[in-house]
Amino acid sequence: MKIKSIQLRRLHLPMKEPFRTSFGVESEKDVILVEVQTEAGAVGFSECVTSSEPLYSEETNGTAWHMIRDFFAPKVLDTEFHTPAELLTVGDKLHSFKGNRMAKAAVEMALWDAYANETQIPLHQLIGGEKTEIAVGISVGIQPTTDALVKKVNGYLQQGFQRIKVKVKPGYDLEPLAALRREFGDIPLMVDANSAYRLKDLSHLREFDGFGLMMMEQPLANDDLVDHARLQKELQTPICLDESIHSAEDARKAIELGACRIINVKVGRIGGFAEALRIHGVCQDAGIPLWCGGMLETGIGRLHNVALTTLPGFTLPGDTAPSARYFEQDLIEPEVVFSRPGFLPVEDVLGVASRLRMERVEKWQVDAETVNK
Ligand code: OSB
Ligand code: MG
Secondary structure (H helix, E strand, O other), rough: EEEEEEEEEEEEEEEEEEEEEEEEOEEEEEEEEEEEEEEOOOOOEEOOOOOOOOOOOOOOOOHHHHHOOOOOOOOHOEOOOOOOOHHHHHHHHHHOOOHHHHHHHHHHHOOOHHHHHHHHOHHHHHHHOOOOEEEEEEOOOOOOOHHHHHHHHHHHHHHHOOEEEOOOEEEEEEEHHHHHHHHHHHOOOOEEEOOOOOOOHHHHHHHHHHHHHOOOOOOOOOOOHHHHHHHHHHHOEEEEEOOOOHHHHHHHHHHOOOOOOOOEEEOOOOOOOOHHHHHHHHHHHHOOOEEEEEOOOHHHHHHHHHHOOOOEEEEEOOOOOHHHHHOOOOOOOOOOOOOEEEEEEOOOOHHHHHHHHHHHHHHHHHEEEEOOO
8 A cells, every 4th residue: 555645624513512521612523534545546534533722632633734734644645554564653654753642643543544445454353353343331521410411311321321421520520420329320330530630639539439430530630640540549449541641651651550440542542553552452461451432533533443442452331422422414424323222333344435425524624735745
């Protein structure tokens, strides 16, 4: 496979409802798509998991566009990849450029997707995935009232989601959790704080132990491992790291320190499929369970997340909900839908371009640029 051209597109796609976390609210999906064309005529797509503002991480759609256009895409233009083993080295070509892993991941994932299209081998097979369906839970944004939360969660349980993840922040945590336990009993329940607490909140965080949660996701700072290790020693509830894990090295150090007992892998956050496979290896060796997180992706990222989740180390339900969770109409057809309640099918996707509705991409597109060497 030889890379002939790379295009960037930016879309503003309407969302069904706003999604609120401890750091802010997202009401529209502002997304960058990367499109790769090969000499043989294959097409690969990916979506970048950056957002408009640097609230989840330092990266934004603006910085990602700049990084991909000016540094990352030119590095892979005209290069050749003949085997999956060679695709594992895309990251090495970008390694001298520091950070910006979301932007790097978008390029890397589009190359894997193009390779699946060119070789007609589904992505999940290329990366060594094994499952034929995957179990999924749902991430529930912060609601205006506890009643509203209970109502939402009830609907999701009816639909069959395998676990409920509730976004929390100081002032919106113990009371909603108590209401959910009262209403729904022993459901698989977890929280995600998106770095809203500090170690000084220890006595408050201890109270979460009373709710029998599957895990507490990223309670402390986005760039911290040391305080998470101190916190984990004080809590019964397993800590799951999301924002703090950018690489397999981070995973190794977090495990060594005892900073978490579970890791949320977002392939778009950590630099791509190759790094995800390395994290998978580190965590399998250490007996650390994984699950696949989400970034409110369109169907493009959703299909890539499904492929990732087929790896055997992803033993806990992920955040990859059906397309209809966020979008009236996804960019792909058929959309991502349950095969049975709480499960997504693993389909043989030979590149997401085969599912993409270009007229919908064009409908929501606000910017486009072809990258030159
Ligand atoms: O922390 O997992 C997170 C959404 C945007 C940014 C960060 C996170 C999330 C979610 C939603 O929890 C996951 C999804 O449904 O895609
Ligand atoms: Mg999270």
